[in-house]
Amino acid sequence: MDRRQWTAFYLSAPPRLPLASVFGHMINIDHITKIYGAIRALDSLTLVIKQGEVFGLLGPNGAGKTTTIKILTTLSKPTSGRAAIGGHDVEKEPLAVKNIIGVAPQEINLDKELTAEQNLRVYGMLHRLDNLGRDIKDILELAGLSERSNHLVRDFSGGMQRRLLIARALLTKPNVLFLDEPTVGLDPQVRRQIWDLVRNLKENGTTVFLTTHYIEEAEALCTRVGILSRGRLIALGTPQELKGEVGGFVLEYQENGNTRYILCQSREEAHSLSQSKKGPIIIRESNLEDVFIKLTGERIGKAEQ
Amino acid sequence: MFGSYPVFLREMMLFRRRFLRLGYFFSAMFAPLLYLLAFGLGLGHRISIAGGSYLDFLLPGLIAMSSMNNSYTWIATSLTVGRLHFRTFQIFIQSPVSPFAIVLGEVLAGMVRGLFASSMILLVGFFLGSGLYFIPLFIPALLLNCFLFASLGVVSGLKAKSHEDTATFSNFFILPMAFFGGTFFPVEEMPRWLQFVIRLLPLAHTNKLMRAKCMGSDCLFSLAVLVIFAVIFFVISIHLVRTYSE
Incomplete structure (x- = not known):
C-alpha cells in the first residue's frame, strides 16, 4: 500500500464538507448518555476531535467504545445528549452525516455469499458513486485483493476479510473513518499492514476514530487517546501527556x-x-x-x- | 427512491446465489407441489366446487398461498438474520439512503420471490391440465398480495428478537391463514362466526379476487382491503427503519 497511490486515490474525492467544519471540529460529542435497561453504557461523554486527528478510544471490553461508534454512525440513538460530525447533528441530519463517514465495524459484516466486487458494488451504489467501476478496481488494488475480486468472500481468510471490510469503508473516500477494533484476532503481519494504512490516511488528512483494547496499537497510531471505563471518559490527551501524568x-x-x-x-x-x-x-x-x-x-x- | 435499487439488487444477487444450488430450489417448491399433487390429484376426481373441477379451485388458492409464503418468509428471514446475525442490515442504516428506499428495495425483492414461486405453480398446474383462465383481477390481486406480505415480512424481520420469533409468527399467523383463508376449500363452508373472523384476514380477500369472474362492488371492497393492509404494513415498515436504534 504505497503512500502515493493513497494520495492519488484521495485526490479524486470531491470535497463534501460544510465550510464551517473545515475550520472547526470534525467530531463533537456533547454529554452523550446511553442507557440499556439498567445499564448505563455511556455516561455523559463529552469529546471534541479535530480534523486530521487519529483519535483512539481505549478501554476494556464493555467500556462503551462500540456504543460510542454506533451513536456517531447513526446506528444507535443516544438516551440524552447531542453529537455532530462535520457540523451535522447525527440525529437531525443523519443523511448528511452518512455522506461523509466510513465505518468498519468490529464484526465483519460483509455478505459472505457474494464476491468482493459485488459487496463493493452494492455499497458504492448505496453511496451513489459516479465512477464506481474504477473506484472498486482502485480500492481492491490498494487492499491487495485485485486477484480475488470475483471470489466469494466466505473463501477469504480472516485477514483478507478484514482488509476488504476496511476497503469498503474507504471506497467513498470518507472525511471521517470509524474503525472499531480493527485488528482484533489478526496476525502481526496483517496488523502492521492496517497500521500502515491508518498512517497513510492520516497523511492525507482523513480523520480517524478508532477503538482498541490493544495498548501498543493506541500508542503506535493515535495523536490523541481517550480512556473509557464503564461508560465514563477518565483520561484524555496525547499518549505522552497521559504517561507523563x-x-x-x-x-x-x-x-x-x-x-x-x-x-x-x-x-x-x-x-x-x-x-x-x-x-x-x-x-x-x-x-x-x-x-x-x-x-x-x-x-x-x-x-x- | 433511487437508493432502493442497490437494496433490491443485493437481495437478487443473494437469491441468484441460492437458486444456483438446485437443492434449495426443490426444497422451496416442495410444499406447494405436495399440496397440489396430494389434494389436486387425490381429491380432485371426487370433488367439484362451483361447477368446476377441484384442481381449478385449488390452483389459484395455492398461488395465493405460495406468493404469501415466499414474499413473507424470504424478507422476514433475510432481515432477521441480516440484522441479528450477519449484521449486514446495518450497512443500509449507515448509508445515505432514506428509510422509504430501504423498505421499497426489500419489498420489491420479496415480490420477485413471491411471483417466481407463483409462476412455478402456474406452470405445474398447466401441465396437470388445469383449465385456469385469466380473470381481470388475477394480476393486481397477486401483485398486491406479494407487496402486502413482503411488507409484513419487513415488519416481522425488524421486530424479531431472534430467528425463532420469525418462525413463531409464521406458525401462528401465516400458516393458519393459509389453511383458513380459502386456499383448500371455500370460506363459505365454514361456520358463520368463523367466516366473519376470516374476512379480517388479507389472504381471504386475495383468494376471493383470484377466483372472481366479475368486477362487482364486492370485489372492489376486497381490493380496497388489500390496498389498506399493504399501506399499513408499508408505513409501519418505514417507521421501524426510521426509528431503528440499537
Whole structure:
C-alpha cells in the first residue's frame, strides 16, 4: 500500500464538507448518555476531535467504545445528549452525516455469499458513486485483493476479510473513518499492514476514530487517546501527556509471588527505589496500560483473560 | 427512491446465489407441489366446487398461498438474520439512503420471490391440465398480495428478537391463514362466526379476487382491503427503519 497511490486515490474525492467544519471540529460529542435497561453504557461523554486527528478510544471490553461508534454512525440513538460530525447533528441530519463517514465495524459484516466486487458494488451504489467501476478496481488494488475480486468472500481468510471490510469503508473516500477494533484476532503481519494504512490516511488528512483494547496499537497510531471505563471518559490527551501524568517510568518487582508496580517520574527515582527490593526487578518506560491501572485499578485486557 | 435499487439488487444477487444450488430450489417448491399433487390429484376426481373441477379451485388458492409464503418468509428471514446475525442490515442504516428506499428495495425483492414461486405453480398446474383462465383481477390481486406480505415480512424481520420469533409468527399467523383463508376449500363452508373472523384476514380477500369472474362492488371492497393492509404494513415498515436504534 504505497503512500502515493493513497494520495492519488484521495485526490479524486470531491470535497463534501460544510465550510464551517473545515475550520472547526470534525467530531463533537456533547454529554452523550446511553442507557440499556439498567445499564448505563455511556455516561455523559463529552469529546471534541479535530480534523486530521487519529483519535483512539481505549478501554476494556464493555467500556462503551462500540456504543460510542454506533451513536456517531447513526446506528444507535443516544438516551440524552447531542453529537455532530462535520457540523451535522447525527440525529437531525443523519443523511448528511452518512455522506461523509466510513465505518468498519468490529464484526465483519460483509455478505459472505457474494464476491468482493459485488459487496463493493452494492455499497458504492448505496453511496451513489459516479465512477464506481474504477473506484472498486482502485480500492481492491490498494487492499491487495485485485486477484480475488470475483471470489466469494466466505473463501477469504480472516485477514483478507478484514482488509476488504476496511476497503469498503474507504471506497467513498470518507472525511471521517470509524474503525472499531480493527485488528482484533489478526496476525502481526496483517496488523502492521492496517497500521500502515491508518498512517497513510492520516497523511492525507482523513480523520480517524478508532477503538482498541490493544495498548501498543493506541500508542503506535493515535495523536490523541481517550480512556473509557464503564461508560465514563477518565483520561484524555496525547499518549505522552497521559504517561507523563502518571510518571514516565515503572519499577516492577516481586512481592509474595505477585508482581507489583511503582510509577516513578524518572529512571533515577526508579533506580533508587529498587535498592530496597529483593529479587528480580524491571525498570521500564511507562505505557498506557500503566495509566489505565493507575486510574482504575484494573487491567485493560482483563475481560479477555 | 433511487437508493432502493442497490437494496433490491443485493437481495437478487443473494437469491441468484441460492437458486444456483438446485437443492434449495426443490426444497422451496416442495410444499406447494405436495399440496397440489396430494389434494389436486387425490381429491380432485371426487370433488367439484362451483361447477368446476377441484384442481381449478385449488390452483389459484395455492398461488395465493405460495406468493404469501415466499414474499413473507424470504424478507422476514433475510432481515432477521441480516440484522441479528450477519449484521449486514446495518450497512443500509449507515448509508445515505432514506428509510422509504430501504423498505421499497426489500419489498420489491420479496415480490420477485413471491411471483417466481407463483409462476412455478402456474406452470405445474398447466401441465396437470388445469383449465385456469385469466380473470381481470388475477394480476393486481397477486401483485398486491406479494407487496402486502413482503411488507409484513419487513415488519416481522425488524421486530424479531431472534430467528425463532420469525418462525413463531409464521406458525401462528401465516400458516393458519393459509389453511383458513380459502386456499383448500371455500370460506363459505365454514361456520358463520368463523367466516366473519376470516374476512379480517388479507389472504381471504386475495383468494376471493383470484377466483372472481366479475368486477362487482364486492370485489372492489376486497381490493380496497388489500390496498389498506399493504399501506399499513408499508408505513409501519418505514417507521421501524426510521426509528431503528440499537
